[in-house]
Amino acid sequence: xxxxxxxxxxxxxxxxxALILFALAAYERxxxxxxxxxxxxxxxLAVGLYLVIAVGFWAFFVIVLPQxxxxxxxxRPKLPPSQMGGPKDLYTxxxxxxxLFGSTTSTAEWNWLHIKAFLLTIGVSIAITLLNFAIxxxxxxxxxxxxxxxxxxxxxxxxxxxYWVNEILRAFAFRVLLSSGGIINQALLxxxxxxxxxxxxxxxxxxxxxxxxxxxxxxxxxxxxAIESLDKNQIEAARDLGAPWxxxxxxxxxxxxxxxxxxxxxxxxxxxxxxxxxxxxxxxPRTLWFTPIVYDRFYQAFNWPQGAAYAFVLLVTCILFVxxxxxxxxxxxxxxxx
Amino acid sequence: MSGGxxxxxxxxxxxxxxxxxxxxxxxxxxxSAFNTPQYPQVWPIEGLTLDWFGLLLADADMMxxxxxxxxxxxxxxxxxxxxxxxxxxxxxxxxxRLRSTYYLIVVSxxxxxxxxxxxSTVVFWRQFTADTGTRFLYDGIILTVLGQSSFISxxxxxxxxxxxxxxxxxxxxxxxxxxxxxxQVFRHILLPFLKPxxxxxxxxxxxxxxxxxxxxxxxxxxxxxxxxxxxGRVRQGTTPAISALAVLIVGVTIIGAIxxxxxKRRADAAAARRQRAAIAAEEAELAGExxxx
Numbered sequence: 001x002x003x004x005x006x007x008x009x010x011x012x013x014x015x016x017x018a019l020i021l022f023a024l025a026a027y028e029r030x031x032x033x034x035x036x037x038x039x040x041x042x043x044x045l046a047v048g049l050y051l052v053i054a055v056g057f058w059a060f061f062v063i064v065l066p067q068x069x070x071x072x073x074x075x076r077p078k079l080p081p082s083q084m085g086g087p088k089d090l091y092t093x094x095x096x097x098x099x100l101f102g103s104t105t106s107t108a109e110w111n112w113l114h115i116k117a118f119l120l121t122i123g124v125s126i127a128i129t130l131l132n133f134a135i136x137x138x139x140x141x142x143x144x145x146x147x148x149x150x151x152x153x154x155x156x157x158x159x160x161x162x163y164w165v166n167e168i169l170r171a172f173a174f175r176v177l178l179s180s181g182g183i184i185n186q187a188l189l190x191x192x193x194x195x196x197x198x199x200x201x202x203x204x205x206x207x208x209x210x211x212x213x214x215x216x217x218x219x220x221x222x223x224x225x226a227i228e229s230l231d232k233n234q235i236e237a238a239r240d241l242g243a244p245w246x247x248x249x250x251x252x253x254x255x256x257x258x259x260x261x262x263x264x265x266x267x268x269x270x271x272x273x274x275x276x277x278x279x280x281x282x283x284x285p286r287t288l289w290f291t292p293i294v295y296d297r298f299y300q301a302f303n304w305p306q307g308a309a310y311a312f313v314l315l316v317t318c319i320l321f322v323x324x325x326x327x328x329x330x331x332x333x334x335x336x337x338x
Numbered sequence: 339m340s341g342g343x344x345x346x347x348x349x350x351x352x353x354x355x356x357x358x359x360x361x362x363x364x365x366x367x368x369x370s371a372f373n374t375p376q377y378p379q380v381w382p383i384e385g386l387t388l389d390w391f392g393l394l395l396a397d398a399d400m401m402x403x404x405x406x407x408x409x410x411x412x413x414x415x416x417x418x419x420x421x422x423x424x425x426x427x428x429x430x431x432x433x434x435r436l437r438s439t440y441y442l443i444v445v446s447x448x449x450x451x452x453x454x455x456x457x458s459t460v461v462f463w464r465q466f467t468a469d470t471g472t473r474f475l476y477d478g479i480i481l482t483v484l485g486q487s488s489f490i491s492x493x494x495x496x497x498x499x500x501x502x503x504x505x506x507x508x509x510x511x512x513x514x515x516x517x518x519x520x521x522q523v524f525r526h527i528l529l530p531f532l533k534p535x536x537x538x539x540x541x542x543x544x545x546x547x548x549x550x551x552x553x554x555x556x557x558x559x560x561x562x563x564x565x566x567x568x569x570g571r572v573r574q575g576t577t578p579a580i581s582a583l584a585v586l587i588v589g590v591t592i593i594g595a596i597x598x599x600x601x602k603r604r605a606d607a608a609a610a611r612r613q614r615a616a617i618a619a620e621e622a623e624l625a626g627e628x629x630x631x
Contacts, residue, residue: 066459
């Protein structure tokens with residue numbers, strides 16, 4: 001977004017949308033599609049204005065326009081500030097080309113370093129999502145269906161407690177736990193299972209554990225909420241009819257908890273793929289998670305357009321994943337963000 | 339999960355491992371905060387000390403970061419709760435045709451990776467402030483508040499919306515029929531009804547802001563919050579002063595949780611007393627006796 005073009009968009013887009021909405025409202029009124037009081041009649045002028053300004057500012061200046069600016073920047077070349085908006089500031093696919101093929105001077109065929117990091121990030125994020133589902137499902141089911149009120153309160157408190165502590169500190173705790181002089185290695189050495197400390201961090205065990213740990217709650221609570229609304233009698237009835245336990249879960253609980261499962265999976269995947277703290281703190285020396293690469297495009301290479309392109313690639317991937325999950329579970333967005 | 343003794347034992351084992359995984363790292367931090375070695379260490383315990391707490395409080399960078407984090411958190415609450423409220427009210431009034439588009443836009447920040455929100459905020463406001471000659475707005479704290487508000491407002495909106503859906507519009511119409519003005523209805527009927535949701539939205543907004551890293555690390559520019567200071571420290575390798583910080587945070591949380599529990603029990607007991615008194619009064623009235631004062 002350059003010079004006056006950007007400014008026009010920044011003020012023009014909200015204005016255009018407002019005009020369209022007014023026109024739409026007038027049309028609906030005339031065509032008899034809408035009945036009842038209009039927006040300002042219903043809220044009064046003062047409250048109505050407040051609503052329009054607050055929501056308008058949020059939707060445009062905080063959500064939509066920044067995203068557009070980022071996408072716009074990702075298609076521009078890297079230029080010194082003096083040349084921005086000048087004749088060299090043309091739309092280009094250079095930043096995306098770089099992601100796939102590396103720099104023009106590089107002789108390698110593909111930019112394997114970044115592509116591998118990207119694929120690794122997506123693959124590991126999916127694996128961690130599935131792992132977290134497996135870890136969290138039993139406890140969520142227990143909390144929702146069989147725990148007493150007192151026990152439920154204690155479980156909830158214990159679950160939430162670690163998450164008051166900062167994300168960085170949590171990741172750091174894993175580093176302390178898994179380091180070569182850490183307590184796990186001491187226990188392994190002491191018991192004679194290994195003769196040398198195992199480098200968990202270089203093997204990325206720490207990273208995967210840290211990521212799974214960091215987003216456990218995002219899986220537990222949607223599952224818990226969804227399972228809680230299931231009528232206990234349905235499970236009783238199935239049991240009385242002789243269904244084995246896995247039938248009950250596969251054909252009664254899980255279909256009922258579908259929105260919760262989808263919402264937990266979406267959140268965990270998205271947070272994992274976009275995680276920055278755990279890879280920074282726990283990543284082994286050879287690991288390349290995708291988000292730190294994006295960060296480095298900005299603050300190490302100072303190539304903002306390229307960073308924006310990388311961020312856009314990540315965003316598109318996340319959107320595709322969400323759509324895929326929605327499609328697979330046959331749900332609408334409203335059902336998973338409840 | 340009832341069943342045979344074998345299933346019970348398996349489940350108990352699972353719960354034990356689950357909470358060991360969940361609380362183990364905290365325990366490690368807790369112990370290492372009191373142990374003397376320079377690098378956070380649990381075993382062997384070489385000596386007990388409180389030095390790390392002193393070191394933490396004397397750390398100027400951390401204290402500066404803490405102050406900035408608290409400011410940002412408060413500003414985010416001041417923006418996100420009112421905006422979330424407006425977003426939720428508009429959601430209930432918008433025509434069905436626009437609702438799904440509107441919902442998609444305002445909920446999208448929840449499903450957008452944090453770094454992308456941070457990046458887009460910085461990119462947009464750098465250009466915008468340059469274009470409009472308002473360069474003074476291009477400031478780490480302002481940008482962070484804006485960036486965080488985008489998704490925290492959405493959290494707030496979802497919380498408020500959940501309560502708003504249980505609101506009975508008849509109350510509003512009754513007040514209007516009795517001659518109240520629209521702002522009066524908003525202030526005296528809708529807001530009090532939403533108060534619990536507004537309170538939990540505010541707490542959640544502050545906490546999410548306080549601990550955010552992904553968005554903040556981009557939008558804070560050269561300024562610092564507690565989380566970005568911590569991230570810098572942890573990357574360099576560090577002393578148990580960081581463990582001491584975790585211990586303090588958990589300690590404050592536990593004290594807060596206990597205080598809340600006590601307060602809640604008292605409030606429940608008071609409510610139960612009032613209810614008993616009301617029932618007694620009603621029974622007395624039904625029996626035709628004079629109402630006891």
